[in-house]
Amino acid sequence: MAEIPDITARRAARNRWLLLMPALVILLVAASGPLLITLVYSFLSPGDYGGVEWQLSFDAWFNVFMQRDIFDDTLGWSDAHLSIFWRSVKLSALTTLACLAFGFPTAYFIATRPKKQRDLWMLLIIIPFWTNLLIRTFAILELIRNEGTVNTVLIALGIIDAPIQMLFTEFSILLGMVYVYLPLMVLPIYASMERFDFRLVEAGYDLYATQLQVLRRVILPLVKPGVIAGSILVFVPSLGAYVTPRVMGGGNQLMIGNLIELQFGQGRNWPLGAALSITLLAIVMVALLAYVRAAGNDEAHHG
Amino acid sequence: MTNAISARALRKVYPGNPPVEALGGVEIDIADNEFFTLLGPSGCGKTTILRLIAGFEHPTSGTLEMFGQSLLDLPPYKRQINTVFQSYALFPHMTVAENIGFGLEMLGRPKTEISQTVGEMMELVQMSHLADRQTGQISGGQQQRVALARALAPKPRVLLLDEPLSALDFKLRKNMQLELKRLQTETGITFIFVTHDQEEALTMSDRIAVMSDGAIRQIGSPREIYDHPADRFVADFIGDTNFLSADVVENRDGAATLRLGSGRTIAARAAQGVNGRVTIAVRPEHARLGTPAEGLLAGVLSDAVYFGTDTHFHVTLEDGTTFVLRQQNSPDSTAGFATGDPVGVCFPAEVAQVLRD
Ligand SMILES: Nc1ncnc2c1ncn2[C@@H]1O[C@H](COP(=O)(O)OP(=O)(O)OP(=O)(O)O)[C@@H](O)[C@H]1O
Ligand SMILES: [Mg+2]
Numbered sequence: 001m002a003e004i005p006d007i008t009a010r011r012a013a014r015n016r017w018l019l020l021m022p023a024l025v026i027l028l029v030a031a032s033g034p035l036l037i038t039l040v041y042s043f044l045s046p047g048d049y050g051g052v053e054w055q056l057s058f059d060a061w062f063n064v065f066m067q068r069d070i071f072d073d074t075l076g077w078s079d080a081h082l083s084i085f086w087r088s089v090k091l092s093a094l095t096t097l098a099c100l101a102f103g104f105p106t107a108y109f110i111a112t113r114p115k116k117q118r119d120l121w122m123l124l125i126i127i128p129f130w131t132n133l134l135i136r137t138f139a140i141l142e143l144i145r146n147e148g149t150v151n152t153v154l155i156a157l158g159i160i161d162a163p164i165q166m167l168f169t170e171f172s173i174l175l176g177m178v179y180v181y182l183p184l185m186v187l188p189i190y191a192s193m194e195r196f197d198f199r200l201v202e203a204g205y206d207l208y209a210t211q212l213q214v215l216r217r218v219i220l221p222l223v224k225p226g227v228i229a230g231s232i233l234v235f236v237p238s239l240g241a242y243v244t245p246r247v248m249g250g251g252n253q254l255m256i257g258n259l260i261e262l263q264f265g266q267g268r269n270w271p272l273g274a275a276l277s278i279t280l281l282a283i284v285m286v287a288l289l290a291y292v293r294a295a296g297n298d299e300a301h302h303g
Numbered sequence: 304m305t306n307a308i309s310a311r312a313l314r315k316v317y318p319g320n321p322p323v324e325a326l327g328g329v330e331i332d333i334a335d336n337e338f339f340t341l342l343g344p345s346g347c348g349k350t351t352i353l354r355l356i357a358g359f360e361h362p363t364s365g366t367l368e369m370f371g372q373s374l375l376d377l378p379p380y381k382r383q384i385n386t387v388f389q390s391y392a393l394f395p396h397m398t399v400a401e402n403i404g405f406g407l408e409m410l411g412r413p414k415t416e417i418s419q420t421v422g423e424m425m426e427l428v429q430m431s432h433l434a435d436r437q438t439g440q441i442s443g444g445q446q447q448r449v450a451l452a453r454a455l456a457p458k459p460r461v462l463l464l465d466e467p468l469s470a471l472d473f474k475l476r477k478n479m480q481l482e483l484k485r486l487q488t489e490t491g492i493t494f495i496f497v498t499h500d501q502e503e504a505l506t507m508s509d510r511i512a513v514m515s516d517g518a519i520r521q522i523g524s525p526r527e528i529y530d531h532p533a534d535r536f537v538a539d540f541i542g543d544t545n546f547l548s549a550d551v552v553e554n555r556d557g558a559a560t561l562r563l564g565s566g567r568t569i570a571a572r573a574a575q576g577v578n579g580r581v582t583i584a585v586r587p588e589h590a591r592l593g594t595p596a597e598g599l600l601a602g603v604l605s606d607a608v609y610f611g612t613d614t615h616f617h618v619t620l621e622d623g624t625t626f627v628l629r630q631q632n633s634p635d636s637t638a639g640f641a642t643g644d645p646v647g648v649c650f651p652a653e654v655a656q657v658l659r660d
Contacts, residue, residue, distance in 0.1 A: 197392070199388065199392045200392055202357075202388075202392070203386075203392035203394070204405075205358070205378070205379040206357060206379055206384075206385055206386045206454075207380075207405050207406035207409055207453070208380045208409040208457065209380055209405075209409045217405075218394060221396045222396055
């Protein structure tokens with residue numbers, strides 16, 4: 001009799017390991033493995049036709065931030081790279097802010113609809129998500145290019161004489177990214193709001209809080225987990241975005257993602273690409289840490 | 304003196320398919336410093352009245368005034384009215400003290416004043432020891448006290464309470480009833496209290512409005528409502544009542560002579576012009592058992608149910624209906640009748656209440 005629980009316990013433990021295996025394999029092979037390879041590659045020399053030479057070199061890391069002037073051989077900051085980093089961070093932050101500005105009211109609107117209507121509204125938010133990213137991006141491009149819908153209509157109405165150059169600017173990249181990532185902001189905020197007890201809003205009004213005060217003191221603190229999750233979900237992929245800046249930026253408004261692709265493609269400098277990838281990872285982690293800490297402080301402040 | 308709250312022809316129709324008329328032309332005057340209770344069955348419109356007064360809903364038509372000033376264009380945060388919500392609606396991300404201080408903070412009061420008032424309020428509801436707890440970590444009864452303190456802290460002129468005691472157990476409920484009454488007397492704030500518990504209404508209120516189907520059936524002191532119910536609904540809803548049919552033999556300016564089913568006649572007060580067949584109400588404790596000859600009504604004692612403090616006697620009358628009497632027990636007395644005995648039902652004529660139909 002005493003043996004049976006022992007056997008069952010051992011079997012349960014074995015089953016747990018079996019169940020864990022796929023996750024462990026994926027983590028090891030698909031996450032840590034490539035990361036490790038990338039890290040190693042960033043310390044090697046580039047091969048002539050892509051790939052790497054197994055020879056230790058710090059050139060790639062040097063080239064991430066610095067450059068040697070081709071004429072007088074002096075050292076200087078790599079302005080091209082730094083401006084691309086700055087553009088990436090700036091556009092991602094703006095994308096996150098814009099998604100928040102549009103996504104929060106949207107989530108609020110849906111969460112305050114009668115229960116039966118909410119699923120329909122959520123479906124409308126999610127449907128674009130089921131469409132291929134490229135197609136969605138080209139659809140936006142069609143809207144804002146010089147001969148596109150917006151310019152055509154504005155000219156037809158006589159509001160402008162010549163088309164407004166919207167495509168291939170930072171604005172067009174921003175527009176594209178906001179459009180593409182908006183659902184990632186709406187979904188988590190909506191999930192928080194659905195659990196929010198809207199009677200608390202009435203309690204706020206009852207206690208002399210104006211609309212703005214109710215938003216700041218009652219709603220925001222309670223849906224903050226959703227806002228944080230949404231911001232991260234938008235910010236992180238924005239920072240590494242590749243397709244949208246490629247299509248909407250037209251090749252002259254690069255973001256980190258495009259720069260990395262360049263190194264693995266035409267640039268034939270895999271170590272630099274690898275070093276840039278690690279840099280991107282570092283930027284993401286620093287930004288997240290700063291953000292989460294700021295959000296945490298805010299909480300401590302309001303209690 | 305102006306009334307704290309006064310409503311004229313107040314109507315509220317909730318849009319929908321079909322629209323719901325929650326209130327159909329309500330008239331109320333609630334005096335300053337009054338403990339006023341709205342009493343009625345579920346869905347009769349009690350919460351709707353409170354929400355209109357608080358400003359969470361807008362009336363479909365009619366007027367609503369507080370101390371002589373129209374409330375209709377004031378948003379809720381500009382009304383000197385606070386609510387104790389049925390669900391308490393405490394802010395879960397704030398401590399007990401922060402909840403209680405929230406109203407004063409929104410009013411822009413100085414910090415020293417806020418912390419002083421919060422301290423007083425916590426003392427008042429005996430919550431000082433839990434000031435820094437999150438509201439999710441206190442019991443239902445404690446949440447109820449915090450909700451009360453939070454609503455009282457800004458010293459509103461009118462306090463609305465929507466069934467605040469319904470979630471509490473019996474004992475706590477009895478305590479809170481007394482405490483609420485004491486708070487009302489001490490603060491001098493006008494309380495508008497909603498309940499569907501008639502006993503609660505009778506013990507606490509200065510005046511009660513009995514409601515049904517979006518209309519007020521009767522407004523009066525607990526005594527008036529209990530002893531002189533205006534209609535069958537009120538008589539039935541408040542306390543236990545025996546309904547009897549009677550014929551008006553004569554009605555001289557309200558002094559009427561009624562013939563009961565048994566053939567005996569009694570004198571009673573009735574509205575002018577009431578004639579023909581009427582319903583009268585007699586409270587169980589207003590009647591006593593007697594011999595068939597003594598009684599205004601005769602029948603057979605079909606059941607005697609012992610309740611500790613009193614006994615309920617069920618008498619089957621000659622017309623087959625049942626009349627219930629309640630008699631207080633005392634150690635030395637027995638009713639003197641056994642089930643199956645022919646008995647009479649005796650009551651003084653003035654306790655018979657002629658009802659509006
Ligand atoms: N937002 C709303 N939309 C539609 N109908 C409503 C709404 N709120 C209340 N009603 C309806 O109005 C009527 C009165 O509701 P109210 O909440 O005032 O009742 P109540 O007397 O407070 O009931 P209870 O004792 O159950 O709380 C009910 O028939 C209810 O179904
Ligand atoms: Mg209600």
